[in-house]
Amino acid sequence: MGEIADLLLSATFWAATLRIATPYILGTLGELVCERAGVLNLGIEGIMTLGALAGWMAVYQGAGLWTGVLVAALAGALLGLLHALLTVPLGLSQHVTGIGVTLLGTSLSYYVYRMALPQVSTPPTVEPFQPFAVPVLSDIPVIGPALFTQTPLTYAALAAVALVAWVLYRTPAGLAVRMVGENPAAAEAQGIDVTAVRVGAVMCGSALMAVGGAFLTLSAFNAFFFNMINGRGWICIALVVFASWRPGKALLGAVLFAAFDAFQLRLQQIVGPALPYQVFLMLPYLLSILALVVMSRRAAYPRALMIPFRKGERH
Amino acid sequence: MLFEPRAHPSAALRVLAPAGAVVAALALCAALIAWTGTGVGEAYALLFQGALGSQFALAETLTRATPLMLTGLAAAVAFRAKLWNIGAEGQLYAGALVAVILGGGLVDLPGWALLPAALLGGALAGSALLVGPTVLKTRLGVDEVVTTLLLNFIVLLFVSMMLEGPLKDPMGMGWPQSAPVLPEAELPRLLERSRLHAGLVLALVAAVALWIMNTRTTWGYEIKAVGANPAAAGFAGIPVNRVMLKVAVLSGGLAGLAGAAEIAGLRGYLTLDLSPGFGYSGIVVAMLAQLHPLGVVAASVFVAAVFVGADAMSRTVAVPNYIAEVLVAVSLLCVLVSSFLVRYRIRRSP
Numbered sequence: 101m102g103e104i105a106d107l108l109l110s111a112t113f114w115a116a117t118l119r120i121a122t123p124y125i126l127g128t129l130g131e132l133v134c135e136r137a138g139v140l141n142l143g144i145e146g147i148m149t150l151g152a153l154a155g156w157m158a159v160y161q162g163a164g165l166w167t168g169v170l171v172a173a174l175a176g177a178l179l180g181l182l183h184a185l186l187t188v189p190l191g192l193s194q195h196v197t198g199i200g201v202t203l204l205g206t207s208l209s210y211y212v213y214r215m216a217l218p219q220v221s222t223p224p225t226v227e228p229f230q231p232f233a234v235p236v237l238s239d240i241p242v243i244g245p246a247l248f249t250q251t252p253l254t255y256a257a258l259a260a261v262a263l264v265a266w267v268l269y270r271t272p273a274g275l276a277v278r279m280v281g282e283n284p285a286a287a288e289a290q291g292i293d294v295t296a297v298r299v300g301a302v303m304c305g306s307a308l309m310a311v312g313g314a315f316l317t318l319s320a321f322n323a324f325f326f327n328m329i330n331g332r333g334w335i336c337i338a339l340v341v342f343a344s345w346r347p348g349k350a351l352l353g354a355v356l357f358a359a360f361d362a363f364q365l366r367l368q369q370i371v372g373p374a375l376p377y378q379v380f381l382m383l384p385y386l387l388s389i390l391a392l393v394v395m396s397r398r399a400a401y402p403r404a405l406m407i408p409f410r411k412g413e414r415h
Numbered sequence: 416m417l418f419e420p421r422a423h424p425s426a427a428l429r430v431l432a433p434a435g436a437v438v439a440a441l442a443l444c445a446a447l448i449a450w451t452g453t454g455v456g457e458a459y460a461l462l463f464q465g466a467l468g469s470q471f472a473l474a475e476t477l478t479r480a481t482p483l484m485l486t487g488l489a490a491a492v493a494f495r496a497k498l499w500n501i502g503a504e505g506q507l508y509a510g511a512l513v514a515v516i517l518g519g520g521l522v523d524l525p526g527w528a529l530l531p532a533a534l535l536g537g538a539l540a541g542s543a544l545l546v547g548p549t550v551l552k553t554r555l556g557v558d559e560v561v562t563t564l565l566l567n568f569i570v571l572l573f574v575s576m577m578l579e580g581p582l583k584d585p586m587g588m589g590w591p592q593s594a595p596v597l598p599e600a601e602l603p604r605l606l607e608r609s610r611l612h613a614g615l616v617l618a619l620v621a622a623v624a625l626w627i628m629n630t631r632t633t634w635g636y637e638i639k640a641v642g643a644n645p646a647a648a649g650f651a652g653i654p655v656n657r658v659m660l661k662v663a664v665l666s667g668g669l670a671g672l673a674g675a676a677e678i679a680g681l682r683g684y685l686t687l688d689l690s691p692g693f694g695y696s697g698i699v700v701a702m703l704a705q706l707h708p709l710g711v712v713a714a715s716v717f718v719a720a721v722f723v724g725a726d727a728m729s730r731t732v733a734v735p736n737y738i739a740e741v742l743v744a745v746s747l748l749c750v751l752v753s754s755f756l757v758r759y760r761i762r763r764s765p
Binding site: 192193196200207218379381385386389 | 418447450451494499501551555556557558560561562564565566568569572573575576579580695698699702733735737738740741743744745747748751752754755
């Protein structure tokens with residue numbers, strides 16, 4: 101038990117946790133923005149894959165790292181636009197469209213990667229973001245090295261939480277997003293263009309997801325691998341429910357989930373071969389299901405989630 | 416621009432719309448093919464040739480279509496009731512796992528019982544895997560999209576654990592694979608010198624049975640009513656939760672059968688690459704078919720042909736075989752749009 105306690109108090113553990121949490125924070129925030137506007141976005145897995153590829157590809161072609169992030173965001177917003185056009189003005193099934201977008205995002209990314217690099221066996225690398233120690237703050241014992249020696253995209257993810265929370269709760273745009281997610285008819289009566297708000301929210305949310313994907317290729321690793329998103333997008337969807345559609349809780353959920361992930365990696369080393377390693381890999385998924393079950397009792401879904409809205413049509 | 420509902424879309428429109436969507440998808444993907452420098456006409460001709468151009472190609476396509484038909488039916492029957500089963504991939508592996516256990520003689524069974532036990536056991540395993548999320552949905556309101564999806568990862572890890580542990584074939588040269596099933600547990604071949612097996616017959620029978628169920632039985636009517644409006648169905652006296660459970664047993668069972676039939680008919684043993692995403696492609700198949708069981712037969716042959724044909728094509732010309740997945744994804748999105756155009760006509764704003 102002493103070993104485990106030491107682990108939970110070590111700075112490297114929490115630094116790893118925050119690193120693992122970053123794509124989950126961005127993905128969950130992105131999904132949250134979409135769902136708050138009333139659109140379920142199951143395209144997240146494909147959007148993250150496209151973001152990972154687009155960001156990496158831009159940097160590989162010689163662009164700067166931040167340009168890469170911007171390219172990823174743009175690619176994500178475009179794929180989000182596709183999902184939004186199909187689900188908002190056309191009102192098609194958000195489940196099925198989302199799965200279509202995921203399939204398209206992943207397969208298109210793989211196709212483009214194969215086209216750009218036809219014969220490579222080892223993925224080429226780029227120079228990724230380097231950790232940046234915030235002056236003074238990084239000198240605080242334990243918390244300092246854990247929180248303040250991360251790569252810039254992790255700081256950006258934390259800032260995004262504050263930004264999304266501020267926009268949602270403190271600005272007219274955020275109010276509009278929340279209204280079209282709760283009661284689009286009332287929003288329209290207030291003169292809000294429901295279609296425009298929903299399309300905009302899905303595009304912004306998808307851009308965030310794509311940056312979450314780009315974190316993997318531009319910060320955590322330095323290359324693009326097939327299957328690199330590996331279910332992270334789906335976990336984000338579970339985390340949104342866990343967060344009850346609130347940005348602050350989304351951060352908490354993502355960090356807890358990542359802590360658990362970092363913990364099982366180290367627990368594997370401590371427990372060793374006593375248990376098959378697959379058991380440890382299963383735990384995050386089991387935990388997600390458990391979280392869904394626990395939270396479902398109090399789940400306060402945006403009331404218009406998954407319900408298409410057409411002007412003048414009654415429901 | 417305004418969308419005006421069509422009161423009675425014509426039958427011709429309903430049939431032609433998906434076909435038009437597929438043509439549109441082929442046209443859209445032509446740009447990706449042109450990028451490679453290969454002629455679009457040549458590429459599609461090679462794809463067609465590779466999928467349907469010879470008896471061998473046709474048998475290969477139908478072999479590939481068999482599991483897609485079953486997972487497609489699994490998605491179609493569930494989606495009709497608006498039970499969003501995204502877990503067919505996991506259910507398929509659960510079915511395959513039980514099939515190698517029962518068909519491999521690990522449980523003492525008489526020879527004649529091996530094949531039925533493997534298929535039925537596989538189907539039941541798939542059912543069991545979907546019943547859990549369905550109960551969570553009906554009792555607690557837990558979203559089944561996420562639970563069924565997460566279960567896919569869990570099942571695959573569990574299968575991996577079994578294949579490296581108790582089920583590992585000692586003759587497998589160290590590879591994580593199960594021992595092969597006994598000869599009595601194998602499905603017969605349909606064509607000599609091909610891989611086509613009797614699983615196709617099972618899938619076709621299942622499609623016809625579901626079609627009859629949908630159109631001729633109370634069950635079919637209840638499922639449709641629950642899918643259309645659960646509140647109204649409940650008010651009309653239909654036991655909504657029980658119907659959902661029946662649908663879960665059927666849907667999960669079909670996906671489990673897909674895995675068992677792959678084992679009994681094609682592979683003989685279980686590895687982690689048994690399915691190149693048949694569970695997910697089944698969703699596409701069901702949507703292409705507009706959830707119609709007989710349409711699933713046609714759609715699964717189409718999707719299988721795209722994959723088999725693209726493999727053959729990419730061996731000849733420099734188009735990566737990922738084009739198959741892109742084509743299928745674009746087809747799905749085009750079919751969604753076409754289904755909208757069947758239901759609505761576009762009017763210019765007055």
